[in-house]
Structures are given as C-alpha cells and as structure tokens.
Amino acid sequence: MAEGSTLAAVAARAGVSIASASRALNGGIASTSTIARVQQAADDLGYRPNLMARGLQSGRTGQVAMLVPDAANPVYARMMSALQSELDAHGIRLLMQQVPAAPVDAVAALSAGLVDGAIVVALRVTDDVVAAVRTAAVPVVVLGLVETAGVDSVRADSHAGMGLLVDHLVAQGARRIGLIVGPVDTTPGRTRLDGFVAACERQGIAADLVEVADDFTHAAARPAARAMLDGGVPDAIVAANDAMALATLRECATRGLRVPHDLLLAGLDDTEPAELSVPSLTSIDLGAHDRARIAARTLLSRIDGAAPTGQQAVAPRLVVRESTTKETA
Amino acid sequence: MAEGSTLAAVAARAGVSIASASRALNGGIASTSTIARVQQAADDLGYRPNLMARGLQSGRTGQVAMLVPDAANPVYARMMSALQSELDAHGIRLLMQQVPAAPVDAVAALSAGLVDGAIVVALRVTDDVVAAVRTAAVPVVVLGLVETAGVDSVRADSHAGMGLLVDHLVAQGARRIGLIVGPVDTTPGRTRLDGFVAACERQGIAADLVEVADDFTHAAARPAARAMLDGGVPDAIVAANDAMALATLRECATRGLRVPHDLLLAGLDDTEPAELSVPSLTSIDLGAHDRARIAARTLLSRIDGAAPTGQQAVAPRLVVRESTTKETA
DNA sequence: CTGAAAGCGCTTACAG
DNA sequence: CTGAAAGCGCTTACAG
Numbered sequence: 206m207a208e209g210s211t212l213a214a215v216a217a218r219a220g221v222s223i224a225s226a227s228r229a230l231n232g233g234i235a236s237t238s239t240i241a242r243v244q245q246a247a248d249d250l251g252y253r254p255n256l257m258a259r260g261l262q263s264g265r266t267g268q269v270a271m272l273v274p275d276a277a278n279p280v281y282a283r284m285m286s287a288l289q290s291e292l293d294a295h296g297i298r299l300l301m302q303q304v305p306a307a308p309v310d311a312v313a314a315l316s317a318g319l320v321d322g323a324i325v326v327a328l329r330v331t332d333d334v335v336a337a338v339r340t341a342a343v344p345v346v347v348l349g350l351v352e353t354a355g356v357d358s359v360r361a362d363s364h365a366g367m368g369l370l371v372d373h374l375v376a377q378g379a380r381r382i383g384l385i386v387g388p389v390d391t392t393p394g395r396t397r398l399d400g401f402v403a404a405c406e407r408q409g410i411a412a413d414l415v416e417v418a419d420d421f422t423h424a425a426a427r428p429a430a431r432a433m434l435d436g437g438v439p440d441a442i443v444a445a446n447d448a449m450a451l452a453t454l455r456e457c458a459t460r461g462l463r464v465p466h467d468l469l470l471a472g473l474d475d476t477e478p479a480e481l482s483v484p485s486l487t488s489i490d491l492g493a494h495d496r497a498r499i500a501a502r503t504l505l506s507r508i509d510g511a512a513p514t515g516q517q518a519v520a521p522r523l524v525v526r527e528s529t530t531k532e533t534a
Numbered sequence: 535m536a537e538g539s540t541l542a543a544v545a546a547r548a549g550v551s552i553a554s555a556s557r558a559l560n561g562g563i564a565s566t567s568t569i570a571r572v573q574q575a576a577d578d579l580g581y582r583p584n585l586m587a588r589g590l591q592s593g594r595t596g597q598v599a600m601l602v603p604d605a606a607n608p609v610y611a612r613m614m615s616a617l618q619s620e621l622d623a624h625g626i627r628l629l630m631q632q633v634p635a636a637p638v639d640a641v642a643a644l645s646a647g648l649v650d651g652a653i654v655v656a657l658r659v660t661d662d663v664v665a666a667v668r669t670a671a672v673p674v675v676v677l678g679l680v681e682t683a684g685v686d687s688v689r690a691d692s693h694a695g696m697g698l699l700v701d702h703l704v705a706q707g708a709r710r711i712g713l714i715v716g717p718v719d720t721t722p723g724r725t726r727l728d729g730f731v732a733a734c735e736r737q738g739i740a741a742d743l744v745e746v747a748d749d750f751t752h753a754a755a756r757p758a759a760r761a762m763l764d765g766g767v768p769d770a771i772v773a774a775n776d777a778m779a780l781a782t783l784r785e786c787a788t789r790g791l792r793v794p795h796d797l798l799l800a801g802l803d804d805t806e807p808a809e810l811s812v813p814s815l816t817s818i819d820l821g822a823h824d825r826a827r828i829a830a831r832t833l834l835s836r837i838d839g840a841a842p843t844g845q846q847a848v849a850p851r852l853v854v855r856e857s858t859t860k861e862t863a
Numbered sequence: 864c865t866g867a868a869a870g871c872g873c874t875t876a877c878a879g
Numbered sequence: 880c881t882g883a884a885a886g887c888g889c890t891t892a893c894a895g
Contacts, residue, residue, distance in 0.1 A: 211888060222866045227890060236864055251669060256646035257586045257595070258888030261871045266586070268648065276630065277611035277806070285605050285632065298643075300629040301605065303614065314627075317585035318872090319597065319648060340580060423806055451810055458812040477606070477752055481780055483787040483812055540872060551882045556874060565880055587872030590887045647888090 210250040218246035230254070260318065269297050269504065270323040272304045272311055275422060278448055279476040281326065284348070284497035288324065291501035297321070306391060309333045316342035322504045324348060324497075328391040328421070344507035346500045350392045357513045359500045361491035363393060363473060366521035367400030368407070370443055370471050370489055375408045377529055379440035379469055383414035385429045385453060386445040387421040394421075397445045397473070414439055421445060426452035434460060441469035441529070447479040447488055448472075454482060454528070469529040475522075484527035492519030539579040547575035559583070589647065598626050598833065599652040601633045601640055604751060607777055608805040610655065613677070613826035617653065620830035626650070635720060638662045645671035651833045653677060653826075657720040657750070673836035675829045679721045686842045688829045690820035692722060692802060695850035696729030697736075699772055699800050699818055704737045706858055708769035708798055712743035714758045714782060715774040716750040723750075726774045726802070743768055750774060755781035763789060770798035770858070776808040776817055777801075783811060783857070798858040804851075813856035821848030 216226035219242040229235040229243035246252075260266040271288060273281040281301075289299050300320070304311040306328035315323050322344040327334050335353050338345045344357070351358035374382055384401045387394045398415065405412035414436075418429035426449035433442065434456060444450035450472030457464055464470045464484055472479055475490035496519050503514050545555035548571040558564040558572035575581075589595040598621060602610040610630075618628050629649070633640040635657035644652050651673040656663050664682050667674045673686070680687040703711055713730045716723045727744065734741035743765075747758040755778035762771065763785060773779035779801030786793055793799045793813055801808055804819035825848050832843050 212890095213888075223889080224867080224891080225865055228865085231890085233891090234864065239864080253642065253645040253671065255590070255888050256648050257589045258647075258871090259890075260586045261584070261590055261873090261888080262890045264871080266648070270629070276605075276614050277608055279606055282606035289632065298631065300599070300631050302627065302629050303618065313582065316582040318587075319585050319595070342582065423810055451807075455810045455812060455814075478780075478807060481752055481784045483784060485784075541874095542872075552873080553875080553883080554881055557881085560874085562875090563880065568880080584872050587887090588874075590872080590889090591874045593887080 210252050212252070212254065215243060215246045215250055215252045218250065219243040266319060266321050267297055268320045269299055269508075270315065270320045271299060271301045272308050272323060272325040272327075273301060274304065274306050274308075274326060274328050276301065276303045278421070278446070279478060280446070280474045280493050283476065283493050284326075287494045287497035288501045291498055291505070295505060297505075306388075307331045307334050309337050312337035312341055312345060315345065316340075318342070322346075322508045324500045324504055328388075328393060330392055344504055346504045346507070348496060348500055350396065351516065354515065355513050357503050357507065357515065359496045359503070359517045359519065361493075361496060362518055362521050363396045363489075363491060364400035364403070366473055366489040366491055367397055367443070368404040369521060369523040370473070370487075371401065371404035371408060373487070373523055373525065374441045374443070374469055374471065374529060375410065377441075377469060377531070380410055381414065381439040381441075382410065382412075383416070383433050383439040383442045384412075384445075385416045385418060385426055385433060385442060385449055387418055387425070387449070389417060391421075393445060401443065418445075418449065421449060423448050423452045425449075427456060430456040434462070438462060438468055441471070444470075444472045446472055447474045447476045447486060450486055450488070450528075451478055451482055454484075454486070464528050465531050469531075471529055475524050479524075479526070482528075487526045487529040488524050490522040490524050492521065495519045539581050541581070541583065544572060544575045544579055544581050547579065548572045593647075595648060595650050596626055597649045598628055598837075599644065599649045600628060600630045601637050601652060601654040601656075602630060603633065603635050603637075603655060603657050605630065605632045607750070607775070608807060609775070609803045609822050612805065612822050613655075616823045616826035617830045620827055620834070624834060626834075635717075636660045636663050638666050641666035641670055641674060644674065645669075647671070651675075651837045653829045653833055657717075657722060659721055673833060675833045675836070677825060677829055679725065680845065683844065684842050686832050686836065686844065688825045688832070688846045688848065690822075690825060691847055691850050692725045692818075692820060693729035693732070695802055695818035695820055696726055696772070697733040698850060698852040699802070699816075700730065700733035700737060702816070702852055702854065703770045703772070703798055703800065703858060704739065706770075706798055706860070709739055710743065710768040710770075711739065711741075712745070712762050712768040712771045713741075713774075714745045714747060714755055714762060714771060714778055716747055716754070716778070718746060720750075722774060730772065747774075747778065750778060752777050752781045754778075756785060759785040763791070767791060767797055770800070773799075773801045775801055776803045776805045776815060779815055779817070779857075780807060780811055783813075783815070793857050794860050798860075800858055804853050808853075808855070811857075816855045816858040817853050819851040819853050821850065824848045
C-alpha cells in the first residue's frame with residue numbers, strides 16, 4: 206500500500222508548475238516537451254489523480270450508482286450488464302448498492318457528491334422516495350412506476366405482462382389459476398395482482414386463489430407455495446417473478462407434482478435461471494435489458510443538463526417454455 | 535433536483551461561523567443553543583454534507599467497494615450480504631463493481647480516493663494484480679489465492695473441496711467421473727482441476743475426462759457439458775461451480791438423461807439455486823459467508839491502521855442432496 | 864505555452 | 880465556546 210503521489214509531486218519531478226502538470230495530463234494546452242516530461246514523471250511516481258479533489262472542483266466524479274433491492278435477483282445483474290455497456294462508452298463507472306424497498310435514505314445520500322447520478326429500483330415508490338428523488342442534488346432515474354411529473358422513470362408493463370400469461374395459460378386449458386405474489390404495498394406486487402385479477406375477469410375465471418409472500422425472493426415464496434398447494438392443486442400457478450416461480454417448482458417437486466403434467470407454472474422477468482430450470486420456465490420478458498438501456502441514456506442526458514423526460518415504458522413479451530406446454534413434456 | 539446547500543449556507547442561516555456549524559453538526563464542542571440553531575438551519579435547508587469535500591479533508595469516505603468478476607453469480611450476492619452486515623455496524627456503505635478476471639485497472643483506480651478500502655475477487659491473480667494491490671493507496675483484501683507476503687487474502691480450499699466431492703461420488707459407486715471446469719489459467723480453475731486429479735489418483739480412478747469451459751458461467755458451461763456427454767455418459771459429473779452444474783443438469787434433461795438415476799451430478803459453492811433445483815444439487819460449501827465476514831473484519835482493521843494479516847483460509851464442507859443419492863431419487 | 868492565484872466544501876488546529 | 884485561517888488535491892480563468 207503506497208501513499209498516493211500528488212499532482213504537486215509530479216509537477217516537482219517534471220520541473221513545471223502544478224497548473225502545467227494538470228494541463229499536460231488532461232489534454233489541455235501544453236508544449237510537447239512539457240507533456241512528455243510530466244507524463245514520464247507521472248509514470249515514475251505511479252500517479253493517480255485524486256478523484257475527490259477533482260470531483261470537488263469539477264462537480265463530476267465519473268461514477269454512477271445503481272440502487273437495487275436484492276443483489277441476488279438475476280434480473281438486476283442483467284440490468285447491470287446493460288447499463289454497463291451504455292456507460293462504458295462514456296468512461297463512466299457503474300457501482301451497485303443494495304438498498305431497502307423504499308430507499309429514501311440511500312437516495313438522499315446520493316447528494317453527498319460521490320456519484321454523478323443514479324438509477325434506482327424502488328419496490329415501494331412512496332411519497333418520501335419521490336421527494337428524495339426530486340430534491341437529490343444529482344439526476345436520478347427511477348426504474349419503477351412513478352406518475353409524478355418532473356421525475357424520470359422507466360417502467361415495465363407487468364399489468365399487461367400478467368395478461369399475456371393468463372391468456373396463454375387459459376389457452377393451454379387452465380381454468381383454475383393461482384397467483385403467488387409479493388407484498389401488495391409494493392409497485393410490482395400491486396400491479397401484478399391487479400393485472401392478474403383483470404386478466405382473470407376478462408377470461409371469465411376466478412381470481413381468488415392468491416398467496417401473498419413476504420418478499421419477492423426464493424425464500425419467501427417457498428412457504429407461500431406450500432400454503433397454496435396445501436389447499437389443493439390448481440391447473441396452473443403464476444408467480445410474481447422467476448425466482449418465486451422456481452421456488453414453487455421446487456415445492457411441486459418435493460410433493461411429487463410434475464410440471465407441466467400435473468399443473469402448469471410460469472414466472473415473470475425471463476431471467477437465465479428460467480431458461481435453465483428443468484422443466485424450463487415459461488416467463489414474461491419485461492424488457493429488463495431495454496429498460497436499463499433507456500434508463501442509462503436518460504440518465505446520461507440528464508447529467509449533461511437535459512430536463513427530465515418523464516415516464517417511459519417498455520412492452521412485455523411472452524416467452525413460452527416447457528413448464529406450460531404439456532405436449533413437449 | 536435541488537442544488538445541494540453548503541455548510542456555508544447553513545452557517546449563515548444559523549448566524550454562526552462555518553467552523554461552528556461544522557462542529558455543531560459533527561458532535562464537536564459547541565453550545566447547546568448553537569447546536570440547536572445549526573441543526574434547525576440544516577434541516578430547513580435539507581443540508582447534506584459534501585462527502586467529496588469531507589473526504590478530501592479527512593481522507594475517509596465511509597465507503598468500501600467489492601470488486602467481483604460476475605454480478606450474476608449468486609455466490610457473490612451472498613458474500614455481499616455477509617459483508618454488508620459486518621460493515622453496517624460501522625456505518626460503512628458497500629458498493630459492488632463488476633470487473634475483469636484480472637482487475638488490474640480497477641484495483642489501481644481504487645487509489646482515486648473514492649473508497650476507504652476494497653475487497654477484491656480476482657479469478658486471475660497475476661503479478662500485475664498483486665502489484666496493484668500492494669501499491670494501492672487504500673487497503674485491499676483479496677478473496678482468492680495469494681501467496682505473496684504483505685497482501686491480505688482469504689481463500690477457499692477448493693482443492694480439498696474437490697476431494698470431498700470425489701470421495702463422496704466414489705462412495706456412491708461412481709468410477710468414471712468427468713469434470714467440467716473453467717479456464718485453468720485462473721486460480722479456481724487450476725485449483726479445482728488439480729484437486730480433482732489428486733482425488734481421482736488417491737481413489738485409483740481415471741481423471742482424464744475433463745472439459746474446460748471458457749468461463750465459470752451458465753452460458754459457457756452448456757457447450758462444455760454437451761461436448762462431454764457427446765462422448766458418452768459417465769457415472770458422475772462434477773462442475774467447477776453450481777452455476778455450471780445447473781447448466782449441465784439442463785443439458786442432461788434435454789438429452790433425456792435423469793439425474794441421479796442415469797448419472798450423478800455435483801457442483802461447488804453451495805448457492806441457493808443448488809438447493810432449489812430439481813433434483814436439488816449436491817455441492818461443496820466453500821464458506822462464502824465466512825470468507826466474506828473474515829475479509830470484512832480484516833479490511834476494517836486495515837482501514838484502522840493495522841498491518842496486513844496475510845493469508846487466511848476457510849475449510850470446505852460437503853452438502854449432500856438429491857443429485858448424488860440414488861436411493862431418494 | 865506557462866505560472867501564480869483563487870476556489871470547490873469541508874475539517875481542524877490555533878488564537879481568542 | 881467561537882471565529883479566522885490554513886489546507887486537503889485538484890482545475891481553471893487570468894495575466895504574462
């Protein structure tokens with residue numbers, strides 16, 4: 206662990222002023238020989254500019270944060286990849302931070318100046334969260350449902366996604382469909398429940414078989430799946446996301462229930478584990494990749510001074526796999 | 535997006551000097567009335583201290599970074615949780631960044647002063663990486679195998695872990711065992727291959743059925759699994775980690791091969807998906823949680839000025855599940 | 864093209 | 880207990 210050398214040290218070694226050293230290193234106006242000597246000195250010393258000092262001065266850090274509720278959910282890893290490819294082109298570093306469902310403090314902390322902006326996944330978009338986003342000292346793009354004007358957001362249409370799924374299941378012959386959802390005081394929980402109910406009504410089937418898990422995770426979904434199956438085996442089960450669907454699949458296997466033979470099963474998010482599971486899992490692609498890309502571009506333009514764009518949405522797409530198709534089983 | 539108010543603004547509003555405002559806010563010496571007025575002014579203005587300014591001055595940022603090669607691998611999410619619980623107690627924020635297998639630049643960039651220290655997962659611990667760690671301006675703890683003195687590291691014993699796995703498979707009756715491993719110029723690739731070969735020799739069985747995938751991911755493991763199975767069905771397959779084992783399981787299913795009936799299958803890391811898969815996957819717990827905890831504590835004491843501890847290791851543990859036990863199949 | 868100087872927002876001895 | 884001042888490391892007009 207070496208002490209980081211300063212610009213002053215580099216300048217001294219090169220025999221020039223600090224100002225000239227700065228210009229030489231940052232592509233400012235400087236003579237060829239100055240540039241050469243400063244570069245040499247910097248290399249010799251292993252000089253690394255102190256980004257806090259630079260940031261204090263310039264107001265830019267070259268960093269952007271992604272705030273997510275659950276680092277273990279593959280959908281966020283996928284979004285992170287998409288974000289990274291957008292940001293890499295601009296030489297901006299992406300950092301991920303795990304935060305609560307209603308990340309008020311974390312959003313407020315963004316104003317501390319350590320990042321140039323942030324992309325925030327908020328499960329609970331409370332008024333406090335919206336307020337924090339609006340008063341943050343840096344641009345923030347919310348991945349989620351925000352109706353407030355002046356706030357940038359990119360949302361999935363999981364209401365429509367649920368519709369696609371229910372329609373598909375009914376087309377496969379299901380009449381009795383259960384839903385395993387997360388907390389309904391969250392945006393995804395509420396939207397997916399509403400979408401499910403609306404789709405069932407449209408199809409003229411009951412929408413009363415619903416289990417609400419404590420969280421959108423594997424662990425929380427397992428007991429919910431148990432509770433639902435204890436009440437009998439429906440024709441099909443839809444889970445609020447792939448992670449929860451996979452926990453349900455596991456519970457089915459434990460009970461000797463075969464998917465799709467004994468019941469159909471589907472999730473949302475279309476993550477990689479859905480593709481790899483046995484049977485592979487039918488899911489709804491909620492456009493994670495596209496949402497991340499749009500969010501990144503929106504954030505970049507906001508950082509460059511553009512005004513908020515408002516809400517943007519990405520359409521869902523049904524991805525049929527083995528878990529809902531009896532013929533290939 | 536409100537402009538962040540400064541300490542100067544708070545001080546002015548409270549009618550005190552900047553110095554007094556700073557002391558009042560940070561628990562320094564100040565009169566009760568000063569504290570009250572400054573606090574009030576800060577609240578009114580929604581004041582947030584600029585951490586870059588504070589960091590420049592104090593040399594502390596209150597942030598620590600975790601550098602990982604693959605944000606999508608659940609084992610890193612698990613480590614992140616363990617780290618977070620350790621760091622939360624100290625009011626330190628944890629940020630995750632995805633970096634290359636040999637994160638030389640990323641480690642060097644740590645010296646920019648944006649974090650107080652870092653925990654780095656390096657797949658390839660090259661001399662360059664070690665040099666970057668040693669010369670970084672902040673303490674760095676490497677999660678991986680580093681023999682160099684003066685570098686803090688916490689390693690898993692995957693060599694022994696492979697031994698446990700091979701012994702178990704042989705005990706289950708396997709004689710012909712295949713290995714699907716990642717690049718062997720990485721620490722985990724090399725160690726797991728070596729551990730596999732050593733264990734096979736000890737058991738007196740062949741160790742020549744090896745497929746090397748391009749990466750330690752689902753996607754890279756799938757073609758490797760295909761290649762191996764194209765050559766015939768061994769008694770058992772071991773994959774270098776759970777993600778790769780799950781891809782192999784999927785490939786088996788696609789070919790109509792039943793695990794554990796037609797062949798046994800096991801992975802390493804003991805991640806949540808291993809527990810949830812159907813069949814559930816036998817794996818080796820390489821102590822991700824403990825390693826993260828040890829790394830966090832080591833980093834914290836380094837940040838507090840302690841000298842490097844050197845290498846620490848965590849013992850592996852076999853976790854037997856359905857994928858290697860025919861009786862319960 | 865180059866150097867002296869100011870200033871980014873904050874903390875911390877140093878005198879009062 | 881409080882304020883004026885220096886300084887953390889850097890960038891950027893401003894004169895030369």
